[in-house]
Amino acid sequence: MDMVDTTKDMGKGMLSIFKKYDRVKISGYMQPQFQTIQTKGAKSYAGGDFAPNVNNRFSMRRGRLRIDYVHFSDTKKPSVQFVFQFDGSERGFFTRDFWGRILENNTKLFSFTAGLFARPFGYELNLGSGDRESPERGRMSQSLMKVERDLGAMISFEPRGKTNWLRYVKLDAGVFNGPGLNATADYDSYKDFISRASLKPVPVQKNLLLSAGLSYFNGGLIQADKYLYTLDKSGHFTPDSSQANIGRKLPRKYYGADAQLKWKHGNDGATEIRGEYWWGTQTASAASNETPAAIFTTDPYYTRKFNGAFFYLLHSFDTHNQLGVKYDWLDPNTGLSGTGINTAANAHPADIRYNTIGVGYIHYFDDNLKLVAWYDVVKNENSALEGYTTDIKDNVLTLRLQFRF
Template sequence: MNQPFLSAFGKYIIGILFLFVISSNAFAQRTINDIMDSTTVNHLLIISKKYGSLSFSGYMQPQFQVAQTNGTQAEYQGGNFGEFTNNRFRLRRGRLRADYMILNDDQSPSTYFVLQFDGTEQGVNIRDFWGRYYENKWKLLHITLGLSGRPFGNELQLSSSVREAPERGRMSQILMKTERDLGVTFTFNPRWKDATLKNFVFDLGVYNGQGLAGPGEFDNSKDVIARLSHKPYKIKSVGLSIAGGISTLQGGLNHRLPVSYKMDNQNGILSMVKDSSASTINKVAPRKYYGADIQLATSTKSWKSELRAEVISGLQSATATTSTTPGSYPVDNKSVPLPYYTRNFNGAYFTFVQTLNSTDNQLIFKYDWYDPNSKVKGMDISATRGLTAADVRFDTFGFGFLHHFNPHFKAVLYYDIIKNESTQIPDYTDDRKDNVFTLRTQFYF
């Protein structure tokens, strides 16, 4: 780490810690309510009657960040820094959510409706806009239609309002950017009290594929996502709860060109090889993901320990210069269509959270990796093999301290150490200077 960065970073930390300690003393006796949904601590109830209710909830996340160098490429830490800056204030998220529930005569759920906006200094967008119908004859199924979260894995589905680390891991932001997509989800979960399988949930959904990363569907391929999960199960004899699931995504992108690329062995050397064939047009470049996740937590509140782990691997199709799932058909700066590149990938997330005496204070440790091309490593990654920065592996080590000041305000100090493998690709011959410190606050109701 360079000396100017340490000096500047030290000055920021001293001032921030002083304010943090003063504020902490004022709110030390407060405790937080459990956060059960994507934006809720306490819903503000507007309309309530026998058969339905309308409520509002929301949160905002002002933050301050310091990067290791000017112009740090921090797309997965909240966005890249400007060319001549290494520090910034941002409003990372500003959410307002309306929930409307309609009940049957027996008070069982009938229909649910959600509309959620996200507003920052960069504009206002819709984040959720979906309706849900509950089947009540057998109490086995509910159907969600509209713009909603993809039911894949654990990391992707954790709301930013309850997640301890400021951002999701690099892999989830690359494979399924914005987490939401337009489509339909069928959820099978027995809802009667004594159901043998009431703790099992099976989700099956069909989606456009581009999510909120683009203006709309741009080809005929759809993503099919399936997930089988188990709700937390308490093992009283050891004071531990365990939950987990397995997920898969089967999708792809339609080729518009008679050209595609994939890794192949030529004369004993693994390279990105061009396949030119007229039959390639309209064929599907595969996106196939397979994941498994587990969550462990102790039952004590004052010194609670929690471990979340998830591993994902599969095939990803994107372009020569990025492995990010495209939001629209990729073109160059002259609007000429680009071919798809298919790569084998793997990655994982590991998060450990330790509560310190009271539920107000938590230590956070997180490690994630994303290897966009698992068939080559290190100095084998070179332009002579047809490879680019899109084939470089990244490992991210994060640690921080989270404090809940009261049921409606919390703050986290968090530092990301980002390591890329050394390759023969320009700008990636050594580890880049792209570590980022984040002070994130959150107000919510």
């Protein structure tokens, strides 16, 4: 601003440029990390599978750069927001957010968002990777909604500038392609409807905050192969091979409920409990319960009932030191368990339940630097399938630095 002399034409021109571009915000973070796992070549949800001869690695888990622009109307109210964010690492460069939002300023109640952005489902799914205490989201998030984002449009009810109870309420409802960033384009005409009703942190007592949410997902994918396997009452997957199956919509229906309770105490200390539970129906392949990235042309489809949860216990001693414990599970097939998961039942490793307990220490040097030391204990249920009769050795230690600006 020392260069801006408004008594001269050049200074006036620079001032107009400054006023124009002060609505632009550039931010980002990078997460270099070191990991070690119990077994070489182990499959992992802690940042991806390890290479066949590798049980430790350095990696750049995320390298994000985000550009925000907000346009103000003649009445000095924000009317349009634009966001572009990409992720760069040794694996390449990928778009993570690319969306625009229109803010309605008459009643200050509504907004409309379109583009590539996070699905409005659940709490953990929408907690940014730079703010989350655990290194990764839970197994269920990564399986059902890999990379969290999708192309679509959403309308939101979020009162702005209110002083009554409405300031604590937010409602989102949107329509999305379905495959998300798993695929480079949509592979069928079926769309996913996703909605979330949330209560923002509200003080229920002095220094005690409560927030909560309910989520609903109604979607599906096209059946391109005539074979569909569903679980019968005897605990066996039985095929339906009717030619009429081809082209119909196979279900993906999820329900979610979450709550967060935070108690502020001491010298900038806080204790927080978070709980989140999902359940519903997932259609995927025989070998995987992940949402498909492409249409199956030769592989059969499997429809399974699932449930899972995420639980956090976080304790901050002050603004710099925090301990965390996280427990999450995913049961991709609630109709089978233990030795009932066998080849005679046409079952696969995708039907096995996993439980993960993570413990960690987070040190915040300041707003720009964070250290995370986190250990995940991963347990799969014992089944009758070869290679899964006992627990797989896949516990993983993550040591991460996060630089942020």
